[in-house]
Amino acid sequence: MMAEDGRNMMEPKSSSSDPNPCPICLGPITQDSYLDQCFHKFCFNCIVRWTNTVASKHFCGPTSVKCPLCKTENLSIIYGYDGSSFQQHYINRDLRISEFFSEAHRYRLKCYYIEPGNLADKLNVLSYWKSHKYRQQNHWLHDWLRREIQAVTQEEDVDVIVHHILGVIDSFRRDEVKHSNISTEMKQEAFKLLVSQAVGPFLTGRSGRFVNELELFLASGLKIDAFDKVYIKHLGWKIPEISKEEEESDETPEHEPAVPYLYILDQDSDDN
Amino acid sequence: MQASRARLFKEYKEVQREKVADPDIQLVCDDSNIFKWTALIKGPSETPYDGGVFQLAFSVPEQYPLQPPQVRFLTKIFHPNVHFKTGEICLDILKNAWSPAWTLQSVCRAIIALMAHPEPDSPLNCDSGNLLRSGDIRGYQSMARMYTRLAAMPKKG
Numbered sequence: 001m002m003a004e005d006g007r008n009m010m011e012p013k014s015s016s017s018d019p020n021p022c023p024i025c026l027g028p029i030t031q032d033s034y035l036d037q038c039f040h041k042f043c044f045n046c047i048v049r050w051t052n053t054v055a056s057k058h059f060c061g062p063t064s065v066k067c068p069l070c071k072t073e074n075l076s077i078i079y080g081y082d083g084s085s086f087q088q089h090y091i092n093r094d095l096r097i098s099e100f101f102s103e104a105h106r107y108r109l110k111c112y113y114i115e116p117g118n119l120a121d122k123l124n125v126l127s128y129w130k131s132h133k134y135r136q137q138n139h140w141l142h143d144w145l146r147r148e149i150q151a152v153t154q155e156e157d158v159d160v161i162v163h164h165i166l167g168v169i170d171s172f173r174r175d176e177v178k179h180s181n182i183s184t185e186m187k188q189e190a191f192k193l194l195v196s197q198a199v200g201p202f203l204t205g206r207s208g209r210f211v212n213e214l215e216l217f218l219a220s221g222l223k224i225d226a227f228d229k230v231y232i233k234h235l236g237w238k239i240p241e242i243s244k245e246e247e248e249s250d251e252t253p254e255h256e257p258a259v260p261y262l263y264i265l266d267q268d269s270d271d272n
Numbered sequence: 273m274q275a276s277r278a279r280l281f282k283e284y285k286e287v288q289r290e291k292v293a294d295p296d297i298q299l300v301c302d303d304s305n306i307f308k309w310t311a312l313i314k315g316p317s318e319t320p321y322d323g324g325v326f327q328l329a330f331s332v333p334e335q336y337p338l339q340p341p342q343v344r345f346l347t348k349i350f351h352p353n354v355h356f357k358t359g360e361i362c363l364d365i366l367k368n369a370w371s372p373a374w375t376l377q378s379v380c381r382a383i384i385a386l387m388a389h390p391e392p393d394s395p396l397n398c399d400s401g402n403l404l405r406s407g408d409i410r411g412y413q414s415m416a417r418m419y420t421r422l423a424a425m426p427k428k429g
Contacts (some may be wrong), residue, residue, distance in 0.1 A: 023373040024337060026282035050372050053338040068373040080320060 022046050023069055032081065033076035036088070038067045044079050044089075051077070051091050065091045083264075085205025090154055100156040105227065107237070108151035112209055119234050128219035129184045134191070135173060140223045142166060148213065149226070152206050162201050168198040193213075193226055274275050277337040280306045280372055290377070297380045306391050309331040310346070316388040317422065320416035321349070324424025328383065329359075337372035340365070343379060350416040350422040352390045352401035359384070363394045 022029045024046035031044035042050075051065045064073040080087040115144060120126075145165055149158040174193055182190075190213045200207045220227050284306070287299045293313075302308035309330035315321025327346040333339040341364060345359035346413040363386055366372060374382075395401025403412040 021282075025279050026375075027278065027287070046372075050338060053335075066371075068371040073373075 001061055004006070020239075024050060031079060033079035034079050034081075035065075035067050035072070036076045036078055037074045038070050038072035040067050040069045044077070047077055048089065055091070063091055080205065084203070087205060100150065101154065103129075103152040105147060107228070107232065108148055109154070111231070111235075112206055114154060114213065114235070116216070117234065119231070120212075120219075122234060123216050123220040123230070125219040128215075128221075133189075133221065134218065135176065138205055138218055139223075140171045141169070142219070144217050144224050144227070147212075148210070148217075149202070152203055152210060161199070165195060168194055188215075276332065276398050277306060279337055281331060286375070287377060291335045292379075294377070296384060297377060297378065299376055307336075308398070309341075311375055311376070311381055313384055315420060316384055320413045320428060321351075321387050321420050321424070325426075326387075326424050330378065331377075332376075332402055337374070340367065340370035341375070341376060341379065342366075343383070345375070348419055349387075349420040350397065350400055350405055350412075351387060352395040352397055353386060355396040356399075362391075362394055383417040 020029070021027055022043045023040070024042055029041060033042050033044040033047050034040065035042075035047070047068075050068060054065055055062065062169075063077050066072065067074055071107065075091060077089040078086050079089065091219070094258065096150075098138055138239070145162045146158060148155060149161050153161075176187065179187075179225050195214060196207045196211045199210055203210050206229075214229075217227055220230065222230065284301055296316075298312040299313075300310050300312075302310070309332065311328040311330065313326050313328060315324040315326060325347075326349060329345055329346050331342040333341070335355070343361055345354055345361065347359075348356070349359070350356065354360070357361075361383065362383065365379070366380055370377075376378075389405060390400075392401040392404035400412060400415065403415065405411075
């Protein structure tokens, strides 16, 4: 039956029209993906399914996969290359197996695959800049950055990057006082550019989005749990583990904001 | 499931196109089931299998190509890595060393290569393996040739 159909549908040119098929599905490649050592090319779904198949046969998941074509050991899959940036999927840095990668990390990473919608309006990003709230230290920023960078890079040890970003933000805050005549918009732009340049080497294609997320977090003035709650509610997701964590941490008073943000300033005039 | 069908269909088309290109392999898909294939392969020259035509039966799993196909000899063959009764084949690429880049066609080529280069250290056919391991090349070859004549050559009328 199948064979009969095949004969009817056969086109003489079919194989020449597709000179470089995916070695796994033998069809045209969808979402070009390359292994990071040998650069052999596959469909993203095909190569991920294969690495998952390989991983499922081992008790302690291997952190590399042999190329189906040349048997070179590869550590990651490179995909989403758009000319200047790319994404990387690490072999079996699989979020279920890694200890540091919590449910919260996963939710943060997922956020990078969806549009944030009008969250910027909800969290009053504009008034954050207009009312100079950025001049205040955010006590949760270190922890938030650490989790965020861990989520995006899927690396556990990100302290160097976090330290670097904090340094950049601190120096922005120091310099800002000297240039008080610059418009708010320009300050916002300057801030985003600075941070984006700082994280560029580490986050490549996700730098822009990261800066927006960072801005959202800072503008919210919320601590991490509350920020997550707002964010998840906004997206309409249900992640029980995060709500649970939140309840637990609510019992620890030292995490309460020492100096609440002055929301009175919300309607404050722009100094321009 | 859908992925395996699509891929087998691609292989089917490729086989139709390449039929002339590889005269040593003739792959045929079952008329009613794309997961069942048979192949006729020619015994490689300068081996005791020369002149014989061997039939292989393929059973393709639904997870193909993430899982290897199951292949066995239907034609009786005297070879260290083929079970004499069941036709089961001991070949790394059909087990641990499987890669989804292999096709049914290339598996046939690998089996032809195995026929020319037996691995007596992992025998499924101990008699055959022992002959080779003890250095009795002649003994192995004459047995293998005899079975090729008996089972893999068309009877002359």
